[in-house]
Amino acid sequence: MGRAPCCDKANVKKGPWSPEEDATLKAYIENNGTGGNWIALPQKIGLKRCGKSCRLRWLNYLRPNIKHGGFTEEEDNIICSLYISIGSRWSIIAAQLPGRTDNDIKNYWNTRLKKKLLGRRKQSNFNAKDTNGIEENSYSNALSSSALERLQLHMQLQSLQNPFTFYNNPALWPKLHPFQEKMIQGLQSLNDGSNPVMQNALPSPHDEQGQKDEFYKPQQDGAKINNPQVHLLENIPLSNSGVPFAASGSNNTMNSSLAPRAEAVEQTNNVGLQQLGALQTELDDILNNRTMSYGVPQEDHDMAGFDCFKEMNSSKDSLIWWSNDSDTKSASSNSWDSSTTPGLLTQGMFQDYELGYSL
């Protein structure tokens, strides 16, 4: 038996909103607020609309200070960088772009930005030559593929299991309230070093195949990132100013599970961060119409396509563009301490990428 519908489907109007409906909804919310119950709201104000529909209409269209269209290049960069980093978490991305809604950004990405990237990459590939001026052969072409393909691969990895993402990169985390920071530190100091987060997130020799299977399985309808870290972070609000933060308040109570997450990052996360940095550099090139060469020396051809790996160490600074300088530097300096990175981890990630390309 299915779930009960949120409203009486037979008696609700669907489709585009009329100006009268807009005016009714807007006037009511501006005067009275939502009343804390979207489901009941349409009945209160005499609208034959589903409460969810009212909510969406308000959030995506009627709410004050909403911007539509006219995305700037800076916004493009932010969207792309965040998309690489965290995937299709449109609400989080929208939180970084004042006046933009998640729906708008999602539409923009799906209809324009993705094509923009793809189009430029195709052109770039077409003209690609290696460093000796020799045309790439088909093998090399196929192997190096496009930045977008890597992007997609990277995103799939991240969305399913890659721990080296926004969520595990302290440099990218929202700033915490001092009290929350203190709490994390306290909890960290109590932690004995076992790392449940990473145990969950990283493929182990025993479940490696399972991880790969999961990775290559298309996302099912409604599939979401069922990673507790993700949901934890979602509870930390992001500012509209472009700088993430965690405001104080009852909704922002620090969950103690953040402690192992933080520790996990401290201990292990630099490889994925480096990949991300390289991808972002590449992305920046695309967005800024810079010419790129994807010719890759054929030595070690298994990894030849992944020039992002070769660019490691060259672009880490690009990762921190939205963070405050001082905080980011301290955080990233920790995360770049490769001495703590398990070799197995690096190998496993490379293997995942390789496999993806060989399919």
Next chain:
DNA sequence: AATATTTCCAACCGCCGAAGG
């Protein structure tokens, strides 16, 4: 000018987690 195709985006759908009883 007519028709076909593509692009764009508002809105819907269904799932999930949180909250509360």
Next chain:
DNA sequence: TCCTTCGGCGGTTGGAAATAT
């Protein structure tokens, strides 16, 4: 602990508008 309700989210769709043939 279980169940229900609600808010929120991301994926998808329908159809209007724009563009190509």
